Amino acid sequence: MELKIKKLRENAKIPFRATEGSAGMDLFACIDGPVTLAGGEKAVIPTGIAIALPSAELGAFIFARSGLAIKHGIGLLNSVGVIDSDYRGEICVGVINQLSEPYTINPGERIAQMVIMPVSLIPVTEVEELDETERGSGGFGSTGRQ
Numbered sequence: 001m002e003l004k005i006k007k008l009r010e011n012a013k014i015p016f017r018a019t020e021g022s023a024g025m026d027l028f029a030c031i032d033g034p035v036t037l038a039g040g041e042k043a044v045i046p047t048g049i050a051i052a053l054p055s056a057e058l059g060a061f062i063f064a065r066s067g068l069a070i071k072h073g074i075g076l077l078n079s080v081g082v083i084d085s086d087y088r089g090e091i092c093v094g095v096i097n098q099l100s101e102p103y104t105i106n107p108g109e110r111i112a113q114m115v116i117m118p119v120s121l122i123p124v125t126e127v128e129e130l131d132e133t134e135r136g137s138g139g140f141g142s143t144g145r146q
Contacts, residue, residue, distance in 0.1 A: 004052040008090050012048025024113030031107050039100035042077055045093045045111055053085040059119045062112050073099030
């Protein structure tokens with residue numbers, strides 16, 4: 001199996017894993033100039049790439065980079081981005097500055113990470129009743145604090 005990646009722009013960078021043990025591949029900002037985000041401001045940052053996953057049983061999931069999030073407050077607008085196996089458009093990353101200090105994203109900067117993971121394609125069946133469990137319909141906090 002292989003992940004096929006197409007550059008859509010000349011200055012796009014192909015994602016890669018920083019180390020052999022890295023789960024995610026770094027995604028890079030493919031922008032013409034710096035983008036400064038004020039506190040609370042959001043932007044959609046293009047990566048200049050499109051991908052073809054080898055199977056419908058795989059998805060590409062976009063996560064924040066922990067260094068950007070912890071040091072600078074740069075997170076993802078939708079927490080985790082989902083790239084479906086049949087999507088062939090440009091991967092763009094919705095980011096938000098969660099701190100009050102401005103942050104500048106520079107061309108070629110690592111802005112997110114992409115992890116390829118299996119997805120379950122199970123059939124959906126509508127039913128009248130669900131089986132009973134010990135927890136039942138207990139919601140948030142119903143299992144206690146520990």
